[in-house]
Amino acid sequence: MPSSPSDPPLPSASAGPRTAEEMAEQVAAFRRDVQRLQAEVAKVIVGHESIVEGVIIALLAGGHVLLEGVPGLGKTMLVRTLAEAVDLTFSRIQFTPDLMPADILGTNVLVEQSDGRARSFEFQRGPIFAHIVLADEINRATPKTQSALLETMQEGAVTVSKTTYRLPQPFFVLATQNPLEMEGTYPLPEAQLDRFFFKLKVSFPSREALHTILERTTGAQEIHASKVITGPRLLELRELARQVPVARTVQDYAIRLLQGTHPENLGRDGVPVIEPVRRFVRYGASPRGAQALLLGAKIRALLDGRFAISAADVRTVARPALRHRIILNFEGEAEALDPDTLIDAVLQQTREPGA
Amino acid sequence: MDSVRSTSGPAPAASLAPLRQVLLRVRWRLRLQAAVVGAVEGGLAGAVVLLVVTLACRLGWLPAPSLWRAAMVGGALPLAGALVRAARRISLLEVAGRVDHTHALQDRVASALQFAAAPPLPGESELLRELALRDAVAQVPIIQPARAAPWYFPPRLPLLGALLALVGLAALVRVPSPPAPSPVSQPMSQRLQVLQVEPELLAPEREEVARLLAEAERTWDETLREVALEMQRLLEQIERGELTRKEAFDRLAELEQRLMEGRGGVLEALRERLRKAGADLGRDRLAREVGRALEKDDLEKARQELERLARMARERAQLSPQKAQQRQQLAQALRTAAESVQPKDEWQDQTEAERRLRQEQALREEERRLKRHLEQHPNDEEAARRLNRVQRELDRLARERQERAEAQRELERLRRDLDRAAEELERQLQQMTPEQRKALQELARDMDRLQDEIRKLAQQHSGQGLSQARLVLGSLKQVLRRVGRTGPGPGGGPGQGTQGSGGGQQGNNPMKDFLERASGKGGGQDADVLVEGEGQGGQQGQQIMILGEGNTPILLPGLRPPGPMGQGSGRDRPGADGIGREHDPNLLGDPRRLDVRLRSTRVVGKEGAGPTRSETILGSAERGFASAPYRKVYQDYTAVAEEVMSRERVPPGYRFYVKRYFQLIKPRE
Secondary structure, three states: OOOOOOOOOOOOOOOOOOOHHHHHHHHHHHHHHHHHHHHHHHHHOOOOHHHHHHHHHHHHHOOOEEEEOOOOOOHHHHHHHHHHHEEOOEEEEEOOOOOOHHHHHEEEEEEEOOOOOOEEEEEEEOOOOOOEEEEEOHHHOOHHHHHHHHHHHHHOEEEEOOEEEEOOOOOEEEEEEOOOOOOOOOOOOHHHHOOOOEEEEOOOOOHHHHHHHHHHHOOOOOOOOOOOEEHHHHHHHHHHHHOOOOOHHHHHHHHHHHHHOOHHHOOOOOOOOOHHHHHHEEEOOOHHHHHHHHHHHHHHHHHOOOOOOOHHHHHHHHHHHHOOOOEEOHHHHHOOOOHHHHHHHHHHHOOOOOO | OHHHHHHHOOOHHHHOHHHHHHHHHHHHHHHHHHHHHHHHHHHHHHHHHHHHHHHHHHOOOOOOHHHHHHHHHHHHHHHHHHHHHHOOOOOHHHHHHHHHHHHOOOOHHHHHHHHHHOOOOOOOOHHHHHHHHHHHHHOHHHOOHHHHOOOOOOOOHHHHHHHHHHHHHHHHOOOOOOOOOOOOOOOHHHHOOEOOOOHHHHHHHHHHHHHHHHHHHHHOOHHHHHHHHHHHHHHHHHHHOOOEHHHHHHHHHHHHHHHHHOOOHHHHHHHHHHHHHHHHHHOOOOOHHHHHHHHOOOHHHHHHHHHHHHHHHHHHOOOOHHHHHHHHHHHHHHHHHHHHHOOOOHHHOHHHHHHHHHHHHHHHHHHHHHHHHHHHOOOOHHHHHHHHHHHHHHHHHHHHHHHHHHHHHHHHHHHHHHHHHHHHHHHHHHOOOHHHHHHHHHHHHHHHHHHHHHHHHHHHHOOHHHHHHHHHHHHHHHHHHHHHOOOOEEOOOOOOOOOOOOOOOOOHHHHHHHHHHHOOOOOOOOOOOOOOOOOOOOEEOOOOEEEOHHHOEEEOOOOOOOOOOOOOHHHHOOOOOOOOOOOOOOOOOOOOOOOOOOOOOOOOOOOOOOOOOOOOOOOOOOOOOOHHHHHHHHHHHHHHHHHHHHHOOOOHHHHHHHHHHHHHOOOOO
């Protein structure tokens, strides 16, 4: 279902803008579409604006999101609402220890023809074949199943019996995990965590937000989000976001932030010595972290109506882009150190361009 | 896409022109601000320099002109600091970053500058870049250079103000000079600076130099006159403080060298005449040896030859008159020699006599005027000093007149003896009677007397003028050492001090302690012996001495003599062998002697503090010298000594010793 008929016609993606004015109009349309999507999600999800924004940024950047939070905070509702607001297919997979990869990816089954004479194997697509996939409590599945999911996340395709099946585009995975119930879970390995574009922490809503939640969910009327954006439009928005130029100084800032998470780089090549990083980090964020920083910053800049990213954009997306990519050492683990503390230290001690 | 952009809007570089202008204005303000900060920092450095130099000048460590140079440097440093800071490179990108930061422009300006300078990366939209440039240019109206580069108070300006205030205080406040500039406490640097000598200390030298000048004029000795004039100039320069210690000693060394090379004075004049007489005598065969000896200035040989001639005369008085012609020749030679010996009497010179008379009359008149003045103003110390000086000058003139008369009498006596010898010879030629023998015997006696006269003449005038000048130089050197010396110990003098013998390895403390006690400050330790000496050991020793004849140090009574290493400068004096070179090698006898009486002794050790081999003698009272009574005694004795010297005939050299002695024992202020 495309956008409503009252919206101005979108420029043709295939033709592309011919002038700066047309490009400016595309940027404005980008902002409008995203704001409409945010508003539609906000009809259902209350008090998680930053989470919604993070999820939308990851969606527009073509990445996947890991949502972490205690049960009952609306993680699943958020993903479901997003899927409703976007005219895309949605599937939800509840990860359990006995979940097998075939349960996610699909499997070949023996199919008898209608005439009853011939039988053949036919691939039955699993729930992964959807535009938006909710991998609920992903840490409850075995690593084998986790890795099957994460491989499809990275490749955008499923290979079964030497046959590769492309996943629909846009393909967007939102995984959730509960940080409290660690009994009987299989924490995601660092290499697989790195495949998530953002890791968003869902916090407990405020009192005002709780009032709204109660009013909306305990009444007779059930609120649902309507579809405001289509899949192709989402792909156009992705393409536009990737065209946002980046100044060298801002890119250098993102790199210096990334280097600041690596204890072995501290004090060298203009990177300041950040004591918490030196003390608690075993290994810093991977280059995927810098990619996430810049891509997220580009979308942030477009959402802000600017045509180039700034250091502030980078700073804004630094936490969700880096927090799951920093590997703590034993001391950091023993101290139960929050990686956000380390990222704050890095942000504080890394000089911004022009400062 | 490029064609579209070229038709749809201005080129990025052109569109950035207003942005660049704003950025240039911001940069100009940044430069100006940096120049102010640089000027303040340079001013800080300059103020520190100025403060240090001002204090050094106030304390006398640096001469006053250094202050002007420091002021110029202090003024130039802020300018240099401003220039250096203002010339520092400030890129436009840096300025753009500052503008973004201060105006919350989200890196619009800095990004635009970079987009305009570099081509787009693959995948980047040129249209978005152009939009970014336009967006940045659109921010120009809200960009305020004053906001991007605000004027701020240089943080170190208060410090600069405080330093300048300190400089002003240091320039205004007069640092009191130390009450008693103890030579011990004076730093080495000050010694190396200008030599400050009280004029009163050099009074004896001035008088001696004046006397030498008069002597040189009297004897027409150009060398002595030049040396005396040079010494006079040197004294004046030292009094005016125009020379450093090193320069003064260099000049003294130069003068000494000239004196060593110089020949002249009275002795030279007399010898010249004797040489002429010798040449005349040399024409006679009999008196040839006398003439040669006189020509060679060998007075001893001349005396021996004359003695031989006298003996010959006695012998020949017994001989026949065949030798008459020889005798006549000898008589003629003696007469010619007598004419040669006859001195030119300067006192006969009317002009010179009148000049000296006028000088003496003027001094008499000045003396009378000063006496009248002192009767009316008995407390006028300056007049008293001048009167004293005039009286001493009159005494000096009187002594000179007396000495000249004495010298004239000596020469006259010599001339008469020669004349008489010649007459006796002529008389012998005329009649060789028994009286002739007697006459010849008289001639022999005359010859003997002539020998005595020559010996006396040699003794009286031997080296008097020039050695007196050397004496004055040595005395002056001693005064300068005393004045310039800031403390005993190693290296205390300009390489001329010596290590005194007899345990002269005393450190600074004993001397300092002694001087402190002497100035009434008391001391915490027992003093040893006051010593100050000079020699060649390279260290300042601790013997006290007065300057002896020919710079020979003379120890004060009761003090230890210089030991083996204490070579004094008395070697300069011809004939002097120095003092304290070494012990007599046979002081303890021949160590190989066997005929000695042996005596076995046994030393039994005793526990506890036994008798010591050395004993410390208190050299000064615990509370310092009783300076007031001593000063009175000193004045009384000085007056007595002056009176005696003016009343009695004292050789000039000894007058100098007496003056120097009283100067050395003069109580310290």
